[in-house]
Amino acid sequence: MIGYYNYTVILTYMSLISSIMGMFFAAGFGGVSSHPDYAIICLMVSGLCDMFDGKVARTKKDRTESEKKFGIQIDSLCDAVCFGVLPSVIGYSIGMRDWVDLPILVLFPLCAIIRLAYFNVAEEDRQKKTSENRKVYEGLPVTSVALILPLLYSFHKDIGDWFPEVYGGALLVIAIAFITRFKVKKPSMRTMLCFIGVGVGELIWMLYKTRTR
Known part of the structure; x- marks a missing residue:
């Protein structure tokens, strides 16, 4: 079989599977009505998987160049879907x-796809010039929607009938931020842990609200 199948890509694949399930929940699968609540939860699960997939991949010290490039490409392709x-x-x-x-x-x-493609090209050029870790990002990272949109969705009952318009406005602003040239400092480990805590908190909150509907 073509491709690479080892533990370094498991979380990336899990992120994609979660997002595809989210689409089925959102669209209504097997004659069941749409469940955007479950789809939002799937989005958060994809975000949590994405936070760790790169760190897990770097634990494999004997990766070939082809495996590294495959990991980068598969991560971006999955991010485009998720x-x-x-x-x-x-x-x-x-x-x-x-x-x-x-x-x-x-x-x-x-x-989102334009930003991911641009990031891949820019990152490849950067790595040819230096081996230092990236310190800043250009534009809003696409994975940020896994924190922003669930937080917004948690207020959908409070917003009421206007929520589709509010959600649409948020999508428009975020889309523009994806491709706007501004610098975002790469999160430190402490910040990443805070993001993970916020993500887990949002996930628990969404699961609770879904069960008590």
Whole structure:
């Protein structure tokens, strides 16, 4: 079989599987009604997997160059689905179904893919010049939606009928931020742990709210 199959890509594949399940939940699968709550939870699970997949991959010291390049490419391709396509599918499931919503639902994954492709090219050029770890990112990282959108969605009942418009506005702002030239400092280990804590807290909160609906 083509491809590489070892523990370094397991979390990346789990992230993709979670996001695909999220799309099924959002669209309604097997005649069951749409469940955007479950789709949001899947988005968070994908985000948690993404936080650790790179660290897990780096524990394998004997990776070949081909394995490293494959890991980079598969990570970006999965990110495009998890954090580019899934949020738009969730938007459709919560009520973004007018023609005026279509440009946003299309623009969001497009901007995510443009950013991911640009990042790959820029990172490859950077690594040819230096072996130092990246200190800043350009534009908003696509994985940030795994924290931003669940937090927004947790207030959907408080916002009420206007929530599809609010969600759509958030998608538009985030999409523009993906491809805007501004510097974002790479999170330190302490910040990453805070992000993980926030993500776990949001996940528990969403699971609780889903069970008590």
